[in-house]
Amino acid sequence: MDKQLRIALAGNPNSGKTTLFNKLTGSNQFVGNWPGVTVEKKEGRLIVDKEVILTDLPGIYSLSPYTLEEVVARNYLIEEKPDAILNIVDATNLERNLYLTTQLTELGIPVVIALNMMDLVKKAGDIVNVKELSRQLGCKIVEISALKGDGVNDAAKAAIEAAKNGRTIPQHSFSGPVEHALAHIEEVTVHNLPEERQRWYAIKLFERDEKVVESLKLSDDVKAHIERDIQAAEKELDDDAESIITNERYIYIGNMLKGIYKKKGKGQLSASDKIDRIVTNRILALPIFVLVMWLVYALSMGTSISDGGISIGTFLTDWTNDVLGGAWLTDGSRAILEGWNVAPWLVGLISDGILAGVGAVLGFVPQMLVLFLMLCLLEDCGYMARIAFIMDRIFRRFGLSGKSFIPMLVGTGCGVPGVMATRTIENERDRRMTIMTTTFIPCGAKMPIIGLIAGALFGGSTWVATSAYFIGVAAIVLSGIMLKKTRAFAGDPAPFVMELPAYHLPAWGNVLRGTWERGWSFIKRAGTVIVVSSIVIWFLTSFGSVNGRFGMVDDLYEDDSVVTEEYVAVVADRMGIPEDEVEPMDDSLLARIAQPVSVVFKPLGFGDWKPTAATVTGLVAKEEVVANFGIMYAYDDNDGEEELEENGDQIWDRVAEDFNAFSGGHGKLAAFAFMIFNLLCAPCFAAIGAIKREMNSAKWTWFAIGYQCGFAWVTAFIVWQLGRVFAGGMNVVGLVIALVMLAALLWQLFKPYKEAQKLTVK
Amino acid sequence: MRTLRDAKVGETVKVVKLHGEGAVKRRIMDMGITKGVEVFVRKLAPLGDPVEVNVRNYELSLRKADAEMIEVE
Numbered sequence: 001m002d003k004q005l006r007i008a009l010a011g012n013p014n015s016g017k018t019t020l021f022n023k024l025t026g027s028n029q030f031v032g033n034w035p036g037v038t039v040e041k042k043e044g045r046l047i048v049d050k051e052v053i054l055t056d057l058p059g060i061y062s063l064s065p066y067t068l069e070e071v072v073a074r075n076y077l078i079e080e081k082p083d084a085i086l087n088i089v090d091a092t093n094l095e096r097n098l099y100l101t102t103q104l105t106e107l108g109i110p111v112v113i114a115l116n117m118m119d120l121v122k123k124a125g126d127i128v129n130v131k132e133l134s135r136q137l138g139c140k141i142v143e144i145s146a147l148k149g150d151g152v153n154d155a156a157k158a159a160i161e162a163a164k165n166g167r168t169i170p171q172h173s174f175s176g177p178v179e180h181a182l183a184h185i186e187e188v189t190v191h192n193l194p195e196e197r198q199r200w201y202a203i204k205l206f207e208r209d210e211k212v213v214e215s216l217k218l219s220d221d222v223k224a225h226i227e228r229d230i231q232a233a234e235k236e237l238d239d240d241a242e243s244i245i246t247n248e249r250y251i252y253i254g255n256m257l258k259g260i261y262k263k264k265g266k267g268q269l270s271a272s273d274k275i276d277r278i279v280t281n282r283i284l285a286l287p288i289f290v291l292v293m294w295l296v297y298a299l300s301m302g303t304s305i306s307d308g309g310i311s312i313g314t315f316l317t318d319w320t321n322d323v324l325g326g327a328w329l330t331d332g333s334r335a336i337l338e339g340w341n342v343a344p345w346l347v348g349l350i351s352d353g354i355l356a357g358v359g360a361v362l363g364f365v366p367q368m369l370v371l372f373l374m375l376c377l378l379e380d381c382g383y384m385a386r387i388a389f390i391m392d393r394i395f396r397r398f399g400l401s402g403k404s405f406i407p408m409l410v411g412t413g414c415g416v417p418g419v420m421a422t423r424t425i426e427n428e429r430d431r432r433m434t435i436m437t438t439t440f441i442p443c444g445a446k447m448p449i450i451g452l453i454a455g456a457l458f459g460g461s462t463w464v465a466t467s468a469y470f471i472g473v474a475a476i477v478l479s480g481i482m483l484k485k486t487r488a489f490a491g492d493p494a495p496f497v498m499e500l501p502a503y504h505l506p507a508w509g510n511v512l513r514g515t516w517e518r519g520w521s522f523i524k525r526a527g528t529v530i531v532v533s534s535i536v537i538w539f540l541t542s543f544g545s546v547n548g549r550f551g552m553v554d555d556l557y558e559d560d561s562v563v564t565e566e567y568v569a570v571v572a573d574r575m576g577i578p579e580d581e582v583e584p585m586d587d588s589l590l591a592r593i594a595q596p597v598s599v600v601f602k603p604l605g606f607g608d609w610k611p612t613a614a615t616v617t618g619l620v621a622k623e624e625v626v627a628n629f630g631i632m633y634a635y636d637d638n639d640g641e642e643e644l645e646e647n648g649d650q651i652w653d654r655v656a657e658d659f660n661a662f663s664g665g666h667g668k669l670a671a672f673a674f675m676i677f678n679l680l681c682a683p684c685f686a687a688i689g690a691i692k693r694e695m696n697s698a699k700w701t702w703f704a705i706g707y708q709c710g711f712a713w714v715t716a717f718i719v720w721q722l723g724r725v726f727a728g729g730m731n732v733v734g735l736v737i738a739l740v741m742l743a744a745l746l747w748q749l750f751k752p753y754k755e756a757q758k759l760t761v762k
Numbered sequence: 763m764r765t766l767r768d769a770k771v772g773e774t775v776k777v778v779k780l781h782g783e784g785a786v787k788r789r790i791m792d793m794g795i796t797k798g799v800e801v802f803v804r805k806l807a808p809l810g811d812p813v814e815v816n817v818r819n820y821e822l823s824l825r826k827a828d829a830e831m832i833e834v835e
Contacts, residue, residue, distance in 0.1 A: 062792035066785035095818040096794050239797075243780065246791040250799070276821070285808040389823050393809040396825075495786040497793055497828060500814060500821040 005052045005163045007156075008077060010104060011088035012097050013059030014382075014501035016116045016146035018510055020088055021056045023152045024048075031517055033696040034058075034072045038428055048156050052163075055082065061096065063103045065211045066495075068428045077107055078197075083163035084110045086155060087139075088146070091121045091128060092502075094261055098137075098253045102172055105139060106203060108196030110166035113141040114155040119148075125264035133260050138171040147507055170199060172252045177236040178244060181206055181229040188225055189218060206230055207242045272382075272502035279503075280386050289390050292383065293409055300371035301413030301444075316366030324362060329355040345542075345552055353538035354531060362523075364686065368417045369519045371410060375421055376514040380506040384424055385498060392496060398480030399489065400437070401430035408434075408476065411441040415683045418443075419690040420518055429489055433480060435694050436704045439683040440475040442468045445622035449678050451647030452626050456655040457671040464672075468679055471715075475680055479711060482748040488703065521693060533685040537590075537620045544588040553584040575609060576662075585631055590616065603734060604677060604713065605670035605720040608662040615677065621684045629655060669723040673716040680712035714741050766801065766815070766829040774802045775834040782831040794818040795832060 009024075011017045022029075025044025034041045042056040057076060058069035065071060077085070085104050089097040105111050113134075121128055134141040140158050144151035162168075173179055182202045190201040204212035205226055213223070230241050237244050269277075279288055303309025304318055334351040342350075378384045384403065391402035403425045411418030418438045425431040442450065446468075454464035483489050546556040547567045556562050572579040574595070575586050585591060594613035601607045601615075610632045618625040626648045633651040648655070659674075660667035682688060682705045692701040721738035724730050769775045777799050780787055794817050795801060802816040812825045 062788075064788050064792060066788055093818075093820050096820060099792070099794065240783070242788060243791060243796075246788070247796045250794060250796045280805065280807070280814070282806065282808050385823075389807050389812065389814065390809070392825070393807065393811045495789040495828065496812065497786070497789045497822065497824045499793070500823055502821075 005049075005084075005160060006055065006080070006082040007046075007052060007084045007086055007159050007163055008055050008057055008082040008109075009086050009088065010057045010073065010077075010100070011059065012061055012090060012093075012100060014499065015059070015088050015090040015093075015097060017056065017059055017088050019507050020114060020116070020144070020146040020152060020155075021054065022509055022513060023146060023149050024156050025054055031521070034076075036697065037068060037072060038431055038694060038696050039069060039072050040423075046156050046160075048153050049160060052156075052160055054086070054156075061100060061499075063100075065209050069426070071211070077104075077109065078200075082109060084112060084159045084166065086112050086114055086159040088114045088116050091115050091118045092124075094128070094257060095250070095253055098257075099249055101137060102170070102249050102253065105137065105168050105170045106200040108194065108200065109168070110162035111139045111168045112155065112159045112162050112166075113137070113139055114144045114146075114152070115141050116144055116146050118143045119145050119150075127262040127264075129260045133256075136171060136256050136260070139168050140166075167196070172249070172256075174245065174248045175237065177233040178206070178248065181226075181233040184229045185226045188222055189216065203245060206233075207245055270502065272504070275503050276386075276500070279383070280389060285386075285390050289387065292378070293405070296371070296374045296378070296406070297409055297413065300374060300417075301367050301410070311370075313367035313370035316370075317363050320366060321359070321363040324359065329359045329362075344555070348542060348552070349535065349538065353535045356534065358527070358531060364414065364416055365519060365523060367414065368420070368522060369515060371417045371421070372515045372518045373511065375406065375424060376511040376518075377506050379424055379514075380511050382501045382503040385500050388496075388498060389500060396496065398477050399430075399433050399484030400476075400480050401425045401427060401434065404430065404434040404438075407438045408441050411438045411443060413444055415439040415441075415443045415687040416522065416690045419687060419694055420522060422694055423518065429484075432695065432700060433483060433489065435691055436483065436707060437476040437479050439687055439691075439708065440479070440680055441472045442679055443622070443683075445684065446679055448623060448626040448646050448648070449618075449675060452629065452652075452655065453671045453675045455647055455649055456652040457659060457668045464675070468675065471676060471679060475711065475715070478745070478749065479707075482745070483707075485748060485751060485753050522690065528689070534620060537617060540590040540593065541585065541588050541617070544584075544592065546587045553587045556587075557584040583631070600713075601677070603720070604673045604716040605663050605666065606659070606674040606677075608658070610658065611674050615674075615681070618678055619682065619685055619688075621686070622678070625678060633658070664729055666724060666727055666729060669720060669727055672723075673720040676719055677712045677716040680715060681709045683708075714745070718742055764834055766803075766813075766832040766834055767826050769801075769803045769834060771803050771805055774800055776800050777832055778835055779833045780831060781833060786828055787831060790824065790828065790832065793822055794820075795822075801832075801834070 009017060009021055021042065021044065024046055026047050028045040028047070028050070030043050032041050033039065039058050044054050044056075046052045046054055055076070057073040060067075060070045060073050063070055063074045076082075085107070087101055087104050089101060101111070101113065115128075115130065118128070130141050130143060140162065142151055142155040142158050144155050146152060174182070182199070185202040185205050186198050189205060190198045193201060201212065201216070205216075208230065233244065234241055239247070278284055298310050300311060300313040302311040302314060304311050304314040306315055306318070330351050333355050334347055337347045337350060375384075378387070387405065388402035391405050395402050395404050404422075406424065407418045407421040410421050415438060418441070419435055422431050422434045422438065425434060447465075450465050450468045454460055454462075458464050542552050542554070543550070544553040546553060547562050547564065549556060549562055568579050568582050571582050571586050575582070575591070577586070590613050591609060594609045594616060597616070598607045598609045598612040601612055606612075610629070613632065614625045614628045617628045626646065629648055630651060633654045656667055659671050663670035683691075688701070688705060691704055692698070695701045695704065718738045718741055721731065721734040725735060766775065766777075777795060777797055779797060780791060780795070799817060804814040804816050804821065806813055807823070812823045813829055814821060814823045816822070
């Protein structure tokens with residue numbers, strides 16, 4: 001039996017690679033990540049031959065050692081040795097596309113070229129002599145239109161044929177001095193490697209490519225020897241080795257195309273150029289940008305169409321939450337299970353724990369699908385690159401990308417799609433930084449917390465909400481500046497030399513597929529995280545040990561033989577509350593855990609078990625914070641008429657009284673510190689799930705969560721300690737520590753910073 | 763020394779040499795800005811940076827700080 005053939009699909013970004021991949025593999029795709037990095041990896045089985053696996057390499061311009069995508073691609077080509085490379089080349093941009101081709105043909109792997117967009121070239125009246133091009137490059141060329149599907153199967157068949165018995169020998173040669181040096185290098189270093197790969201290694205050694213030098217483990221003697229060869233060529237050609245090679249490739253391509261490519265209409269403005277003259281015009285660019293962003297937001301997470309807005313996403317999400325999640329999943333399942341006489345604790349677990357958690361995940365899905373649809377549209381039509389172009393100046397100061405704007409805008413609605421929207425950022429460092437900082441922006445679910453604090457302690461003052469947004473933005477800016485200087489981020493260079501692709505009508509197949517892929521990956525990953533954590537939190541709040549007996553606290557409290565008057569006095573004493581306010585929840589595992597954990601928050605001014613427990617349950621969903629305040633401050637809804645308001649205004653007095661009591665009269669300050677901590681600390685489990693999905697690394701996920709919690713703690717600490725200097729009740733030790741922390745932050749902010757030149761990924 | 767940064771919008775300049783080293787330089791060259799190539803300065807971003815140029819028949823944006831590494835005639 002034949003061994004399974006593997007073909008790699010390689011090409012420049014924006015060359016139609018994704019479209020071609022989708023056309024060639026249809027629905028036989030598996031999406032994942034390249035090991036250890038956040039770059040997406042796609043594989044699929046060819047429609048024309050199910051036995052052949054097609055691997056979609058990241059879109060790249062070169063095989064340099066400096067960008068993550070290029071390193072991922074060349075590692076795959078060198079180490080996994082696919083049987084053939086299908087190189088998609090954009091015929092409207094031959095020079096730059098063939099630059100990659102000249103490098104691919106050196107790898108000793110058969111190359112077949114799929115020449116895309118020839119229809120556009122012909123339409124413009126330009127002429128490409130394909131036959132001659134094929135002869136000069138030494139590989140078969142198949143003309144295709146990835147968009148229309150013309151010729152794609154022929155290209156696949158040609159690649160299979162080449163994989164079985166093809167060979168590509170690089171036809172281009174470099175100038176005399178370079179070839180001389182290359183011959184020497186081949187002789188002394190790589191003569192024991194397979195013949196067809198020697199040239200690639202020799203060229204990389206000539207370029208002083210550190211990753212290749214490292215992988216070959218050459219002796220110092222050999223290194224010195226080839227260094228002499230390189231220097232001789234450099235001296236003769238008066239340039240550095242890397243530049244010589246790059247230069248000569250482009251010169252070679254330029255000369256080759258002279259007889260092959262004839263351009264007819266020179267200097268004419270294309271439709272794309274005309275669009276761009278308006279869209280990135282110096283005066284109109286920003287208003288158009290604001291309008292586009294407003295539309296993205298308003299359609300996906302803005303005011304629902306049922307409330308006079310235009311958001312179809314919010315409309316469907318509301319429906320899912322209220323009807324599907326609330327009524328059918330939770331209440332419906334409860335009714336059915338109770339009808340079957342299932343044990344009450346099991347009903348609670350299934351209905352309130354698992355299904356309520358699933359409902360919470362499902363609720364996000366419509367908003368996210370609408371949002372992802374629009375992001376895919378922006379990306380596919382070419383506007384996303386212009387966003388980076390327009391916003392780069394502002395964001396690069398904070399170690400972020402111009403494209404970081406979108407995740408943050410989306411984050412004001414919900415952090416989950418905000419984090420997922422980071423996928424449009426190419427540079428891994430910028431992407432990780434954006435993932436880490438996006439959830440600092442107050443999302444919709446944090447608004448009730450702000451409302452509660454503002455209402456309970458600040459007389460409903462609007463500056464509390466304003467300050468929350470200000471703190472969120474400041475946290476992003478400060479974190480960006482501080483983090484980019486840390487070792488975790490300092491490693492990798494981030495050149496902003498970016499192609500602005502021609503605008504074109506979106507390819508709906510790509511857009512819909514991209515939308516669904518992102519949506520589904522959320523449902524899977526965030527789904528599992530949130531379901532498991534919902535069960536855990538449900539268990540912690542429902543179960544506990546009451547007077548020596550373990551069980552569901554609600555049940556045990558109905559038993560007067562267990563909850564004796566003496567026992568109530570003990571609980572009241574432990575929790576520091578009056579006896580008539582003792583609730584079943586005071587005996588829950590959550591309360592037992594929160595009581596000692598609250599020590600962590602003592603230096604922040606809210607070291608009491610109630611705000612602690614609320615903060616912990618906030619991990620499930622930030623709405624839970626206010627809901628739990630309702631339970632803990634014994635909001636009485638026994639008459640069943642009135643539910644707790646979203647911002648909990650019925651319990652404002654009791655909250656204010658309690659905050660003032662445990663903070664020694666500094667209730668406002670303590671509440672403000674509480675708010676800051678809850679705004680900045682780890683987001684809800686759904687967002688943590690999204691972070692984990694996008695980071696594709698447990699280490700980076702924990703780093704992100706740890707940083708967020710640490711930053712939140714330090715900020716709240718400084719506010720509480722410094723605040724008391726002005727409010728009275730200053731604590732000298734605390735103040736000193738706060739000042740030291742402040743100084744450390746300032747030092748990290750202002751210490752000099754130099755952009756790295758080397759990529760740390762191996 | 764005149765660099766791409768000094769070139770006016772609407773001007774076409776010829777690249778003489780690339781200065782600097784490492785990742786950014788290689789990236790600029792990989793994108794087709796090499797010795798002898800003609801670069802048309804299309805426009806500045808609305809906030810004044812980066813700059814958009816046309817080189818080898820496609821549109822490229824790069825920061826002014828990086829454009830400074832490109833010596834032109």
